[in-house]
Every structure is written in C-alpha cells, then in structure tokens.
Amino acid sequence: VNHPCPRFEPELSAYLDGETSAALAAEIDEHLRGCDACRAAVAQLRDVSRTLRRWDAHETRYAASTGFRNRVFAKVGADGVAPRSDVVWRIAAAAALVAVGAGGFALVVPRLRPDEHAQYEALAEEVGALKAALREPRAAAPGRASDPFVQETTPLARPEPLGRVVAAPDSADAPPAPQPVAEIWEQRGDERFLREALPEHDTYTRERRILALEEQAQKMQAALAGKQGRETSAPAAPPSPLATFLGELRVAETNFSPYEQVQVWPIELVGPRSADRSRAVPCADAIAQEILAVTEGASRESVVAVNNDAKRSVLVLAGDVLAGGKQDRVAREDVLVAPGQRLSIPTYTCGRERERTSYVTFRHSDGLATPDLRAMVAADQALLSGGVGQDQFDDAVSRTVKALASTSRLGSLDNLYSNPQLSDAAERLMKKFEKRLEGPSVVGFAFAAGSQILGVDVFGDHATFVDHRARVLRSYVMAAIAMDRPEGVPPARSVVADVVAAAPKSAFHADAASGSGTLSVFRGADGGAFGFGILDTTRVVHAVLFTSVPAGVDATAARGGRRNPGDVTPPLDGGGHGSGSSSRGNSGEGGGVEAK
Amino acid sequence: LADTDELLMRKVARGDLAAFRLLMERWEGAAKRYAYRSFGDYQSAEDAAQETFIRLFRSASRYEPTAKFSTYFYTVLGNLCRDRARAAKRRAGHGEQVEDVFVLDETVAAPEGLSPEPRVETEEERLLVREAVSELPEKLREALSLREFEGLSYLEIAAVMQANLGEVKTWIHRGRKRLAHRLRRLAGPEERRESRP
Numbered sequence: 001v002n003h004p005c006p007r008f009e010p011e012l013s014a015y016l017d018g019e020t021s022a023a024l025a026a027e028i029d030e031h032l033r034g035c036d037a038c039r040a041a042v043a044q045l046r047d048v049s050r051t052l053r054r055w056d057a058h059e060t061r062y063a064a065s066t067g068f069r070n071r072v073f074a075k076v077g078a079d080g081v082a083p084r085s086d087v088v089w090r091i092a093a094a095a096a097l098v099a100v101g102a103g104g105f106a107l108v109v110p111r112l113r114p115d116e117h118a119q120y121e122a123l124a125e126e127v128g129a130l131k132a133a134l135r136e137p138r139a140a141a142p143g144r145a146s147d148p149f150v151q152e153t154t155p156l157a158r159p160e161p162l163g164r165v166v167a168a169p170d171s172a173d174a175p176p177a178p179q180p181v182a183e184i185w186e187q188r189g190d191e192r193f194l195r196e197a198l199p200e201h202d203t204y205t206r207e208r209r210i211l212a213l214e215e216q217a218q219k220m221q222a223a224l225a226g227k228q229g230r231e232t233s234a235p236a237a238p239p240s241p242l243a244t245f246l247g248e249l250r251v252a253e254t255n256f257s258p259y260e261q262v263q264v265w266p267i268e269l270v271g272p273r274s275a276d277r278s279r280a281v282p283c284a285d286a287i288a289q290e291i292l293a294v295t296e297g298a299s300r301e302s303v304v305a306v307n308n309d310a311k312r313s314v315l316v317l318a319g320d321v322l323a324g325g326k327q328d329r330v331a332r333e334d335v336l337v338a339p340g341q342r343l344s345i346p347t348y349t350c351g352r353e354r355e356r357t358s359y360v361t362f363r364h365s366d367g368l369a370t371p372d373l374r375a376m377v378a379a380d381q382a383l384l385s386g387g388v389g390q391d392q393f394d395d396a397v398s399r400t401v402k403a404l405a406s407t408s409r410l411g412s413l414d415n416l417y418s419n420p421q422l423s424d425a426a427e428r429l430m431k432k433f434e435k436r437l438e439g440p441s442v443v444g445f446a447f448a449a450g451s452q453i454l455g456v457d458v459f460g461d462h463a464t465f466v467d468h469r470a471r472v473l474r475s476y477v478m479a480a481i482a483m484d485r486p487e488g489v490p491p492a493r494s495v496v497a498d499v500v501a502a503a504p505k506s507a508f509h510a511d512a513a514s515g516s517g518t519l520s521v522f523r524g525a526d527g528g529a530f531g532f533g534i535l536d537t538t539r540v541v542h543a544v545l546f547t548s549v550p551a552g553v554d555a556t557a558a559r560g561g562r563r564n565p566g567d568v569t570p571p572l573d574g575g576g577h578g579s580g581s582s583s584r585g586n587s588g589e590g591g592g593v594e595a596k
Numbered sequence: 597l598a599d600t601d602e603l604l605m606r607k608v609a610r611g612d613l614a615a616f617r618l619l620m621e622r623w624e625g626a627a628k629r630y631a632y633r634s635f636g637d638y639q640s641a642e643d644a645a646q647e648t649f650i651r652l653f654r655s656a657s658r659y660e661p662t663a664k665f666s667t668y669f670y671t672v673l674g675n676l677c678r679d680r681a682r683a684a685k686r687r688a689g690h691g692e693q694v695e696d697v698f699v700l701d702e703t704v705a706a707p708e709g710l711s712p713e714p715r716v717e718t719e720e721e722r723l724l725v726r727e728a729v730s731e732l733p734e735k736l737r738e739a740l741s742l743r744e745f746e747g748l749s750y751l752e753i754a755a756v757m758q759a760n761l762g763e764v765k766t767w768i769h770r771g772r773k774r775l776a777h778r779l780r781r782l783a784g785p786e787e788r789r790e791s792r793p
Binding site: 012014053055069071072 | 613617618620621624625629633642645646649650653654722725726729740743744745749750765766768769772773775776779
C-alpha cells in the first residue's frame, strides 16, 4: 500500500478547497501528475467532501416557518407579525388561541386597539363556531347546535390591550435533550412516531388545523359576500384569456429532422407580448432553495405547501413528483402559490409507503411525471371524468416504471430521475432538442415520438419557459425512451400546426381557483384533444394540450365544471392522517361536479 | 435591490422589526441545519436556532459591520451550540471530555485503483454518515461543517472558531481523513443506487 508523500499530504485538503497559496497549488499540481499515491489521496478527500454535501442535502432540509419566527418574536417581546390580510390574520390568531387549549403552544397576540376588542371577541366566537364545525364529522350530528367549544375559549377571550405572549408550557422551551437517543417510538393515536420527529409532526398538525380554520373562514366570508359573485362566474363568459393566448401560438417555421423517431417543434408566441420576465419559480427549484415547504396534508389526497418567499410565486405543475413524506406524491393540477401563501395541493401517491417513518416533509422534486401520466392526471382533474382514481394511477405508474427501469421494483417515479443510465440516455436526447428551443419568442414545444404527438407544453413567456424547459422536456424524453422503438414516423409540421390552431376553438369550461391562479380547462371540438391552462389573473403562466384521452380514462363520463365554483380554495380536512378529504368534489367517488 | 445582511443588522439595531424578520427568513434554515448537526435532534436544533436569533436581536446594537454578517452569525450560533452540547454532556454525567484532536491521526492509505464514489442513497447509508459525522471530535466536526455545509472560507472559519488558519487547515484535513476511513464501507458497486427506498 502506498502512502501519500509526507511533504504534501497535510496540504491536500487545503489544496482541494483552493485555500493554498498559488505557488503551492502549482507545486502540488505538478507533483500530482507524477504521484499516484497523492492523487488517490486527493480523490478520496474529494469523495468525502461530495458524500458529505449530498448527505447533508438529504439530511437537514429544514423549511423556514412562520411558527418559528413568531416564537422568536414572542421571546424578544416584539410584535413582529407580518402584515397579512388583517381579518385572516386575526382569525389565525384567534384560532391559535383556541388551539392553545388543546395543543399548548406559544403565539403572539396581535396588538389590539381598545376599540378592536369587541371585534376581536366576535372573531373569537366565530372561530369557536368554526372549530365546532370542524369537529362535526366526529361529533354526533344532532347535538351540534349547542357549542361545546365555548368553555375552552372563555379564559382566553379577552387579551391584554398590548401585545402579550400567550404561552402554554411549551416543550420548545425545555432544555436540550440530555443524550442523543437512538430510536424511541411513541404512540400517537393509532400511529407510531419517532420521538425526535414528534415536535415537527405536532407543529405541522397544528398548522394544518389553523389552515383548515382559515380556509373555512374564507369560505364563510365568500358565502356571505359572494352570492352575487356566483352569478358573475356564470357560463356565458367573455372569450377566455386562455383561448386568446392559444390563438397567438404558432409552430415555428423550421425544418429540423427527427432524431431516433422523436421530433420536437418549437412553439412561438406571436402578437403583442407582455414584458418577458419569469413569472414563477419551478416547484423543484423552490423546494431546493427552501422557498416552498411541502408537508403531508390531511390525507393521502393532498399535501400542504407554503411559499416562504416574499416576492416570487411558485408554479407546481400537474405531474410534479414530490419526494418524501410517508409516500412520494404527484401533484394533480397546476397550482400557482403566491408569496406567503399556504394552501393544499391535490395529489396522488406514486410510490411505496415508507414503513417505520414519521417524515412529513417532502424534501425534493427531481422530476415531472411522463406525459401519459400527466395527461391522466389532467383528464382526471380537469374535465373528463369522475377521476381515474388512485388504483388506476398506481397501475399506470408501475407500467411506466417497469418500462423505464426494469431493475427497480420500488414503483416511485422519483427513481426514474435518479437512475444514472436513464439520466444519461435522457441527457443525450435532450442535448439534441434543447438547442432548438432557444429563440427569444419560443415559449414551448410540441413533442412527438413515432407517429404520436405526446403533447404540447407552453408557458406565458420565454423567460418562464426557460426556467421550466429542462424539466418538462425531460419528462417527454423519458416517455420516448419508455416507448423503446416508437412506431411510425413523426407527423409533418402542418399536422402539429393544425392541432395548435384548433386549440382556441375548443370548448372552454368554467374557471376555478387554484392557489393564487385560475385554472381554465378546455376540450377540443372533436372530443379528442384536451388540456388546461393556469392563469395569473388574466395572464397565462402555463398551458398544456394533449391530443388524445389516455387509455383507461372514461371520457364519456360527466364533463361539467371540475368543482363547485363556490369552492374558492381546495379545503383541507381538519382531521388526522387518513381521515380522507371529504370536501374535494371529484376526488374519486363522484362525477365532475356541476355548478349549482 | 435586496438589502445586505449587514445593512439589515444595522436596521435591526435601530429597532426595525421587518428587517429582523427578513434576516430570520434568510438565516433560519442555516441556523437549524447547523444546530441539527451539532445535536442530532430536531428539538434541540430548534431551540438553539431560536436562542441564536434572540441573541442576535439583543446584541444588534453592538454589532459592528466590520466582519461579514455570516461570520458573526456563525460565531454566535457556534458558541451557543458548543455551550449547550457541553452542558448536555455534563448533565449526562460524562464530565468534561478531553479532546483528542491532536492525538489521533490515521494516515490515508491509497487504494489500488480509484474507488467508486461513496453513495448516500439509502437510509442505512445516511445513518452511517450521520454516525461517522457525530463521532468526530467537536472541533473537527465544526470546522468541517462550516466548510462543507456552510461554504465558509478558512479565514471565516478561523474567525468563527477563534482559531488560527493553521489550526483550521489541520482540523478540516483530519476530519476528512477520519471520515474517509469510516466511510470506506460506503463505496459500493453502481447497482446500489437502485435500492433507494
């Protein structure tokens, strides 16, 4: 066994870190060329460095939380509550007060002017009623008129005039645990948790409850104020902004030849263009940069996402794979998460359940599901049927995974993106096509494998497209690889142009809120093509068109609006794990819900 | 244009709470990660991170923007984590431990060929890394953490750890060598990548 040279060995780490003098670095460079032992030592040190960084990325991904900041503000005696919408904040505060009784945690009560006391008390009462409503599924239905919650709120109904810390004995204040414990499990309800993960779990449970309260409060407000609003969203709408946008798309005049029977056509946006700036951070980047914190939702059918950024919106695409939690998930619709917004995103599970874990955080998002799965999700959510359901989605996932990575029996889509052989194959194809998509007016592309047009993905402007390009393109490329030898030759440009040109003539359905955006769905006149777009007010951020209904989706079923227009935000269920999200209209049991 | 951390800190000194909130938003993750690596449990990490911000807030008026904010931040955080870790150790009845930083030194034996890069894909592998890191002597672990995870330069690390450059260099090098020794088991054939849960 060779040992590295004693003269250089102590300097090798510093050399690796660029922390030696230039002269010494040059000397080591020169030395390494001739010394195998030192070269091996450097390689080993570099491996350690890489391993550590990769491990760290997995190990300690913390999401920033308002709960944390509020606790710090509470301790420094300052009222540092961010200026949220006033009423919503007060409700949250009241809800938090309410929760103190049950959970016991600290929160800063907002400063109240004397004249606000009455208002505050009214609000506390309102939250009491909300909380009672929240308990309804568990409580016997007839007895709900009497409010069982009143006693719990009474001691907290009148806050001090100035900001005051209401702190129940908080486990966060306890001194650090005396020794690192190996694996201690605790029973909570009918689930077991690792003790060290319990605080995280509890925080998220509490936040989820408050979120549910907030959303219910918003719904209540909408119900109070929005009776006339319901009429304005009647079907006889002006031309959809999405239709207008689709009308401004052109397949670029190019003569690229197909590659391995795969063809990609750039799509350009013509006509007046708004300022070209990126509208939204892609989901994967947002999670990696801790802009977006994603945790388990009330049930397997949703996750909770919080945008911690002060300025940027986050775009979650239907088909985005969220890795982590108890089970990996796939987002079921495009959602725009506004700065500071917290909401629930409907999901399917797409992997095996992690046994013996109590993780609630989704730590990364490597990829986007293949277009067939995305079409399935889109068809399901958007307009075609009562939903393919989790079982059918599982089948589709395992088909895709099997086609792409036969060695993997794990079933999670996330594995596709961490499989090195697949990644290499995908990169090779992507390199061929990415160059075509660089023009300043290119906002998306159409993709065909063999004779089949897999889909058309477009973004609101070039900058947004560039941000999402690699991810979206990779998902198509994966699909092409899965087809192995695609059948037939790619269609001519004119065929694709016809498909794109037909899109604005589709039937556009009632819009629905999705995060801070609006989801608009359409179905082609011939019944085959369909798609959806997510809009930021009236500006399209992302739209996708599929040319045919995926196999297995019951296209003959109801095709009404996708959910009740009264549903402003996807509501969360306040119950524990597995209690089911009862309020999602078409999550599997019924048909598309018609507007009332 | 976004305010620099140094400017924010000056605003905090003047009682600007919005600036403090922004500063916390920026550094909360880093604080928790660092603390988690020190204690290995979430609750203590959360506590230490919280206490760090409270100290930053209270000491804002004394902060002189001569050093980078990050240096100041990690100094406060590092001191706090060290104190708490020692207190915990004392409570656990171990007494003060003499650090063996300068005693141990395994020489890295060069393998025959270049080994494949170690993998950290499975829970088991991550556990192994976690154990290896937590078993490092405190100074080695801290210097290496600041380098690998926080990306600080040797000079900044020296400032944070109140040590000289030579010591920092030695700690980082020894830390890496120890881990290389411990983690040799991780280097495995390519197929292991597939076994990620």
